[in-house]
Amino acid sequence: MSTTPDDIDRMAQDIVRHHATTFAGFAPQPTPASDTQEPVYQAALQACSTLGFIAADALCLARAWQARTQRTGQFSAADWPDDPRDFGLRLRNGPHVFAACPMQLGLYAVLPDATWVQRMAHAGVPTVQLRFKSSDPAAIAREVAAAVQAVRGTPARLFINDHWRAAIEAGAYGVHLGQEDLDALQLEDLQTLRASGMRLGVSTHGYAEMLRADALGPSYIALGAVFPTTLKAMATAPQGLGRLAAYARLLKSYPLVAIGGIGAEQFAPVLATGVGAIAVVRALLNAADLDAEAQKLMELMAAALR
Template sequence: MSTVSAQAIFDAHTARFGAADAFDTPDFTRDDPVYRAAKEACLRLGFIDADAECLAQAWEARSARLGFDAGAWPEEPVDFGLAPWPRSLAFAPCPRALGLYAVLPDAEWVGRMARAGVPTVQLRFKSDDTRAVEREVRAAIEAVAGTPALLFINDHWQAAIEAGAYGVHLGQEDIGVANLSAIRAAGLRLGLSTHGYAEMRRADALSPSYIAMGAVFPTTLKRMATAPQGTARLRAYARLLRAYPLVAIGGIDFERLPAVLQSGVGSVAVVRALVAAASPEAEVARFRLALQGKPGQETGPLGHLA
């Protein structure tokens, strides 16, 4: 195996993602020169340690698989240890392109946006009152009745199963506590949030229905453990996870929409862009028009393609 310099990897990534600040060279526990150069360069480019480690391993695997060191950024699922499709324990599929995906605070908003033509809606209702959660989930399901909107319930998987929701969306912190087997057995679709390579690999191991990637831009709605990913990284993530329906989320408004769509994702999740708009229905119409015919916007329940 030929060696590769950290500078070569740094240059390859900088050309795609932009420069980053300098850093102190860390201590490495592996001797492979490709791994070491990649880990060093990825840390220098601002990736958190878990993502830099994931990328370094992928670069090492790619070098071993191809027998040489090409300068291209690793994007093949096999180099990241992602299993091939189909998979026996995959969650139920959802449409390849979920389109405009509205994340909403209550059932009233869910119904309003579903009637406005939003194809995918998520109830993100925050409460520690179990009965209040159950009422809101049932109300949201009733609110989308008679519309083509697909309803995902954020976090409250038990209530979603009991009420017969279309799907559940979970964050990384919820994966370890939710009963994923029960969600799968009930036939609900599962969406998972990710914020970088390590979390994407963790999500892929669970074979969800779709994967959300963010935050693409800065957002004030929640405290993020990672810096905004940006559209260049989003493009790389979309190529790696091309077997999945993909949702971009985080700080996306209408002005930023074209750059996000260039990544090839099939769905864009928005929060403030709708609920804080002077005319949410008019904003829905603008988004839907812009989303029509864009790359990744195939119609129909295609599910996983790889």
């Protein structure tokens, strides 16, 4: 029996009905053009667009819904796709992957300079990132080297945001790159990064970017922005806890870092999604008592992860 447009609409409505509460708060998006006539694909594409997923992510979900239906032999509107096989994920399998890091990176402090890195590393924060903004290569090299020196004698893992060449030169633990940073990398740059032994963290903001990150075999994947943040202009809407939980189920083989507008009061629900780390900026930089705030946030993480 052939499937009619009405059948496709009914499947789409069924998907929306089952998942509207989980993914509430997003404006419907235009349904992108379909590159296949498969009914399940078309229904999922329509439904995910209605649920507010941007075109690139709706297309990823439609392909996954179709792949799962073919794999299992049945269509299920109630079950959100979260099997890596249906998305074609590599999950760090194969020879071309970056060095591993712990599954639970813990409290992850994103800091503006080496002085802050030193304070947080000596306060016991397990993972720190230097996010130093400068276009001066000499200043960048000095600050990265100072940050590497600042964590010596502590167990803190130091990631350098963006400045990967300086990170290699100074001997940092790893680097963190955003999607724009990945755009600027050439194949030989990736080969240099892998060969250096650097750990690599990658920022993502949805399914399409998660698939792109997975193809690199990174050490961890950052998921955000979870909540609204004023620290930087975001091209995508805040993802919220419902999407974060779906992302964490799909990527559970990776160390995962939640980032974006997360304060102490949100630690428990964020960690309940399955991520193993929370990145904070304002929660520490704006604290009246920095050491006390760092200790409080680490205790909140420990309690939530028990």
